[in-house]
Amino acid sequence: MKGTQGILVAAVLAASAQGAQAETPLERGAYLMNSIVACGNCHTPQGPEGPLPGRELAGGTPFDExxxxxxxxxVTPDRATGIGEWTDEQIGTAIRExxxxxxSLIGPPMPVPFYRAMSDGDLAAITAYLxxxxxxxxxxxxxxxRIPLPASYGPPVGGVPDVPRDDRLRYGAYLASIGHCLECHTPMTPEGPxxxxxxxxxxxxxxxxxxxxSANITQDPVTGLGTWTDEEIKTAITRGMRPDGTRLMPPMGFGYYANMTDDDLDALVAxxxxxxxxxHAVR
Ligand code: HEC
Ligand code: HEC
Incomplete structure (x- = not known):
């Protein structure tokens, strides 16, 4: 992480250490966007050294499938080529619906079905950051x-309340949804996931x-993570390293996940x- 983005994240992490209550929507948005939500993992162009400086969320990365x-x-606020003319409500509808x-419908691989679970508060926070x-x-x-897109991703989302952060299991499942882990980690069939x-x-x-x-991250002891310790799972998620020291390849957003708080990582591992x-052996 480089430049102003790094400074902002450092400030946010310092602020969140003082307690969640002090957090502004922009601070919450900066934290989510630079950790578990990681829209930039797709929307920020990458070079061999990682995200290109000065191009945060400027788009253009191809997904050739x-x-x-x-x-x-x-998705920068540029008026002509970005989303600078969109209202907050329009940005929210794009993300969650x-x-x-x-x-028109936004197509894959944008993980819209997973973003339907995003709370109103977090949606506003991410919009403030954008x-x-x-x-x-x-x-x-x-x-x-080259496939027909669905007519919609479902009925209007309406209002989504925040998931209490001290309800570790529910909050962990919430983080996994807005982090769309299962989009990449679920086997694909011709009929879909x-x-x-x-x-x-x-x-x-x-x-x-x-x-x-993508790895088998179920609790199977032979082909999944059943025998891994919590620390080993966290090291894989935040540093892209397996217990035997081998490195994981992209596109999982380790560099973003490295900014998660200890509490959020605990909830995610739960x-x-x-x-x-x-x-299911994948390698
Ligand atoms: C897995 C990759 C991926 C992730 C993660 C992702 N997006 Fe996207 N997003 C895309 C792609 C690809 C498109 C273009 C789809 C199309 O052309 O229909 C897109 C389109 C969009 C658009 C429509 C913009 C326009 O001008 O039409 C918005 C807004 C957007 N994304 C916001 C976000 C936000 C905010 C996040 C994080 C909460 C996010 N995206 C996460 C891949 C991704
Ligand atoms: C954009 C796709 C993508 C997303 C999103 C993603 N992963 Fe991954 N993940 C992968 C791929 C691909 C690998 C395997 C990389 C390799 O073998 O080099 C992997 C590997 C892993 C591993 C290492 C397991 C092993 O046996 O090597 C863990 C743990 C993991 N992911 C957990 C998660 C969790 C938790 C999330 C959500 C926060 C997540 N992943 C989100 C694609 C993704």
Whole structure:
């Protein structure tokens, strides 16, 4: 993490150490965006050294898959090429319902189904953060979908209350949803994600790194994380390193997850422990 973003995160982490009560929406948004939510993992262009400086959330990263060639949008406040003209409500509808102000649907891999669980407070916090980043002029090509997009991602979301942070299990599941862990870690079938085997991994990701295959993060002791300690799971999530010292490949956003508070990491690991064991060897 570099420049002003790093300074902001440091200030936020110092503020959150003083207690959640003192947090402003912008501080909460900065914390979420630079840790578990990590929109920048898709929306900030990356070079070999990580996120490109001065280009936070400027978009353009291609996702070249069989069903689509999608380009992450410019979500900076630039008026001409970003979302600077959108109202807060329009930004919220785009994130939680996947619909743009012109009525068109935002396609995959934007994890809209997972963002439907986002609380009103966190949505407002993330919107405040989106408004605070410097506008970057960057025209992104339109995505191409070779599959039909659904008519919608579901009925209007309405209001979503905050999940109490001291309810560790529920809050951990909430963090896993807004962090869309299962989007990458659930086996894909021609009919869609195999929810009965949630967390069993096996999805392949192509990129400059070659091909990585998402891990089985269920509690299976042989092919999953059943025998890993909490510390080992945290090291994998925040530093991209397995217990045997080998490194994990992208696209998981380790650099962002490294900024999670200890409490949030504890809650996330408590959620990982609830994933029913599925025997499924992915490597
Ligand atoms: C896994 C990658 C991924 C993640 C994570 C992701 N997005 Fe996206 N997002 C995309 C892609 C790809 C598109 C373009 C889809 C299309 O062209 O239909 C997009 C489109 C958008 C748009 C529509 C912009 C426009 O001008 O049409 C908004 C707004 C947006 N994302 C905001 C966010 C926010 C805020 C987050 C985090 C809460 C986020 N995205 C997380 C991949 C992602
Ligand atoms: C954008 C896709 C993506 C997202 C989102 C993602 N992961 Fe991963 N994850 C991967 C891939 C791919 C690997 C395997 C990388 C490799 O083998 O080099 C992995 C590996 C792991 C591992 C290491 C397990 C092992 O056996 O090596 C753990 C633990 C893990 N992920 C947990 C999580 C959790 C918890 C979340 C949500 C906070 C999450 N992941 C979000 C793609 C993702």
């Amino acid at each position: 069989v069903p689509f060639t999608a380009y992450a949008s410019n 996947g619909r743009r102000p012109d009525g 408004r605070s980043v410097p506008p970057v002029s960057n025209e992104v090509p339109p995505s191409e979908y 195999d929810h009965a085997r949630a967390g069993a991994g096996g999805m392949a990701f192509n990129g400059p790194w070659g091909v990585s295959v 959620w990982v422990r609830t994933l029913a064991p599925v025997r």
